[in-house]
Amino acid sequence: MTFARSIKEELVHLKRDQSESLAELSALIQLNGELIISKEGMSIRFKSVNHAITRHFFKLVKDLYGAEMEITTQKNSFNKKELNVTIQTKAQIIAREMGLLSEGFDDYELLTPSLKTKQAYLRGTFLGSGSINDPITANYHLEIFVNSKESAVFIQRVVNSFNLNSKIAKRRNGFIIYLKEAETISEFLKIIGAYEGVFKFEDLRIQRDFTNSINRLMNCEIANEKKTLKAANDQLNQIKFIKKYKNINNLDNSLQEIINLREENPSASLNELSVAYYEKTGDKISKSGINHRLQRIKKLAFEIAESRDLKS
Secondary structure (H helix, E strand, O other): OOOOHHHHHOOOOOOHHHHHHHHHHHHHHHHHEEEEEEOOEEEEEEOOOHHHHHHHEEEEHHHHHOOEEEEEEEEEOOOOOOEEEEOOOOOHHHHHHHHOOOOHHHHHHOOOOHHHHHHHHHHHHHHHEEEEOOOOOOOOOOOEOOHHHHHHHHHHHHHHHHOOOOEEEOOOOHHHEEEEOHHHHHHHHHHHOOHHHHHHHHHHHHHHHHHHHHHHHHHHHHHHHHHHHHHHHHHHHHHHHHHOOHHHHHHHHHHHHHHHHHOOOOOOOHOOOOHHHHHHHOOOOHHHHHHHHHHHHHHHHHHHHHHHHOOO
16 A cells, blocks of 8 residues: 555544535545536536545535435546546535535635634545655655646645645646645645654654665765775875885884884774874874874875986
8 A cells, every 4th residue: 555545544534523524525526526417417426546535525425415426437547447426416505515616716715714624625635636755765745636727726825824835836737736845744744634644754754864864874984984995005005115215214213103003004094093003102193193194104205206207
């Protein structure tokens, strides 16, 4: 089961009062409903590929209006089994109260006067056409798809009444209202009542972020280790070059000490060289002191190379 599907399964089992049910039903009909007028009269058809949502819609209509309905199946354009619920009686009353007969969104405003009805309405929009990426991925994304720009603007207004700063984007067949920040997605799930989904979302997000942090630290350590090994190898080559052309016994004691220390510890970091020096001599020297002496070795090697180029 996908993360989005598990959230929808949770949402359909929530308890709601009559005002919440009306607001939720209005969103479902707005996004997935179709008004049909034929010689037999008026009917409303609701489409969904999700069985749980179809049953939930059926129950809402039955509890609120006691209407007679028929459920049929067909293959949609994606070759998925689609469930159709056709409301056969009281369709005109439902259409009027759910805003299907209105050109604007005044009826939706009337159905969402309070905080809890706005929450229920958003729950209905997510059930009807919402999707969310699995938080185990790096791309956080929650969206609600609608056919018209007017619907998108209205839903965005309701979402943003909760200070979530949702955006609208054009899609080939319609529009999406979307959230891309983990914190706002988590808050949206709380608003619509998906608390189990919030816990799972946050848990998976923390796991992913923790894993990424560990990977970043490991990559950093590997990079530092490679850098240390390269520096040590360069220093050994410089020492080898100096020994080829100079008698190191003629160098001052500090350079002789660092040459011997590096050769005895061919892959050690500056910090490890500092520790090794203390263990060997009983005297303390800082990392910067070690590095200063190694820089003198490097400078000496370059001076020897330069003098040989001038002689040649």
